[in-house]
Amino acid sequence: MIKILLVDDEYLERDVLRMIIGSRGGEFQVVGEAENGLEAVKFVKEHDVDIVIMDIKMPKMTGLEASRLIKEYNPMIGIIIVSAYNDFEFAQHAIKYSLDDYLLKPSRPEHIFEALESTVGKIRQNKDPGKSGREDMKTAFMTFCRSGDYIRAKKYLRRVKKMHFDSYDEEKEVTKVLLESILTVAEYFGIDVEKNLKMQVQEKLMTSKTREQYFQILEIIFEEVFDVIISEKRVAYKEEMTYALHFIEKHLTDDLTLESAASYMNISTHYFSKLFKSEVGENFIDYVTDKKVERAKELIVDTDLPLNVLAFELGFNEANYFSKVFKKRAGMTPSQYRREAEEKKSEEKNLFRKGNYAANGKWII
Structure with missing residues (x-):
């Protein structure tokens, strides 16, 4: 019932x-x-x-x-x-x-x-997801990858990484399914993963004991496969600007410039700038900055990375500049954002403690 x-x-x-x-x-x-x-x-x-x-x-x-x-x-x-x-x-x-x-x-x-x-x-x-559940995961992931949709495939991986499983065996099985999927995609595109990453993957395997460590191997191979797909334009997108959007997402943490994106698109910087604004609806710098702040929010909430390290990982040379940019976009500094996120998590945990009750819209222990 x-x-x-x-x-x-x-x-x-x-x-x-x-x-x-x-x-x-x-x-x-x-x-x-x-x-x-x-x-x-x-x-x-x-x-x-x-x-x-x-x-x-x-x-x-x-x-x-x-x-x-x-x-x-x-x-x-x-x-x-x-x-x-x-x-x-x-x-x-x-x-x-x-x-x-x-x-x-x-x-x-x-x-x-x-x-x-x-x-x-x-x-x-x-x-009980069983075999059918894992097959669904595999199908979704491979669909994103084969269509060259780096943005959605990357988000899918992040979501799976956050999932909680009932057992270690289930965690291992899901990671294995996704690893097999990306290797199949590599074969589909004719990408020799073993040749490019053999030593790096072997080193990781030697020290891998946890799902987190195995997932890192999956991410290394995933990024390598999309390095080739994006850099060599192995997929024919319907809209030309889609190439640029995936290129931006792939190189978001690098020293990404208008010139490098225009060069990738094989058009002049001036024309690319005008085309980007026309088709995307905002200029290149604003778009990239918004994307970096969006990713920063995820890292602030989901990781314990020090904010200066986080800033560096997102391609900001100075933590103070990152803080100013973040505040302008988010309305608060990165440290304030993390503090609010931690307070919210704490309040939600209190919500489920025995004996809590509501008073004037607030929860009291």
Whole structure:
């Protein structure tokens, strides 16, 4: 039996959903209701729940924010968001927070059950991904790589790197699948990885004991393969400027200049500058700076790298200059950004401690 929590600040909406779900018999069971995101998070902490059906707009805490906290607390809980707004911005947030499905108000009963059944399938696969789950990962990764999509392939690798697995064997198997995938891609493009990286990979293998270390080998091979794909333009993109965007992403941490990008595109610096602004919508320097700050935010949150080291890795020669650039884009210094991120993580951990309660929108231990 699938246990469901209904979350909506309107009782009538919950009542209708409860009746629709109850019409299916014993397959699904509504085990609780909540009026806002705070109550939903508290309920999930204290009760056994498989799926949360939650409105997006609620007082005290939105459905999206509650979804993020619930997923961080227990990624195995399925979340279906209900929204009256069919817009692109919502879809972006839904993807960001790894939501499983969404419904638009009003929804027909058959659409509700389709969303429930789809979410149940995802939950079961996540609990035991097995061979089919790994094959899906392999297919997605190889699709990005074979199409020469360095940006999406790189983001996919970062996401997998952050995933938590139930066992070391599962971690090892997933890393192995991705490693096999990138080697297959290398063969597809006729890239001799062994010739180019044999000594470097062998040295890493000699000291590799953890998944992190094996993942480094995967990243070394991945970067080498895309060095060739991008530098030799092995893929025919539909839009010419796509070459430049992937080149920028690949060399983001290098001494990247307008001249080097224009040279790669084999056009004059002046013409490339005008073309870039026309097709991308902002000038080259602003685009590169925004990309570096975006990557800096990820590194600040996800790593313990000292900020001066982080600045150097992103191609800034001076930590003070990096701090000024970051503040101009993010509205705060890198150290302030890290402090806020750490405070937020701490608050979220407190949220799930026994005995917490909400007062005036804030959580008190």
